[in-house]
Amino acid sequence: MKKExxxxxxxxFGGSICQTLSDQGMEVLAIDMDEDKVNQYANIASHAVVGDTTDEMVLKSLGIRxxxxxxVAIGDNIQASILTTIILKELGVKKITVKAQNDYHEKVLSKIGADKIVHPERDMGKRIANNIISNSVLDYLELSDEHSIIEVIANSRMAGYSLIELDIRAKYGINIVAIKREKEIIVSPQASELIQEGDILIIIGADSDIDRFQTKLYSR
Incomplete structure (x- = not known):
């Protein structure tokens, strides 16, 4: 069954989510108070409606539960974001993801029970910064305040060695969970897997351990 x-x-932010979900064939209801924005997504989403989501009756009439x-991807109106989230929780919505504007907003959203809170601008800033400071880092995704997933390009220092020879887990406390090699993706690679220069290593671990790994194997 398709998820709704x-x-x-x-x-x-909300528009890009709406577009991507729709492109994936999902059923999507798009809601905004701005009629022009709703019209823009009328032919993209399954349904697009003008509505004030701080009004409980509006959400009930849409069968939101x-x-x-x-x-909840409401832009600058933090109050509307919080009120909407509270009503969604009270109506028993199964899962609620909310865009936070700042740390204060995030704390309030956590207290009222948002299931997932995202900081798209902050997180994208961190990803860009990590890409800028290291030519080896292709991508960066924060999992928590202290843990991340990164994609790095295997360099000549690693080439020709197996994972067990490099002993990355024991030395740095991080895990290589997959290797991208041209069109091939090796998930949970074996300890005997030989690293080739240019391989893309997908690494998960604590930020401090990832930093040690990069300093040791990528700094000149």
Whole structure:
């Protein structure tokens, strides 16, 4: 069965989620107070409606509690974001993801029970910064305040050695969970797997351990 999603707030962030979910063939209800934005997504989402989601009756009339996942992507109006989230929780929505504007907003969202809180601008800033400071880092994804996943290009220092010879887990406390090699993806590679220069290593671990790994194997 297809999952049903509702996206509240059709700014750049909410609009991109709406577009991507729709492209994946999901059922998407798009909601915004701005009629122009709703019209923009009328032919993209399964349904697009103008509505004030701080009004409980509006959300009830849309049958919002029947959706599998509601994404609150309201832009600058923190009060509207918080009130909408509270109503969604009270109506018994299964899963709620909310865009936070700042740390204060995140704390409030946590207290009122948002299932997942995202900081798209902050997180993208961290990804860009990590890409800028290291030519080896292709991508960076923060899992928590202290743990991340990164993609790095295997250099000549690692080439020709197996994972067990490099002993990365014991030395640095991080795990190589997959290797991208041209069109091939090796998931949970064996200890005997030989690293080739240019391989893309997908690494998970504590930020401090990842930093030690990069300093040791990538600094000149």
């Amino acid at each position: 999603f509702a996206v509240i707030g059709l700014g750049r 029947n959706f599998d996942h509601v994404i």
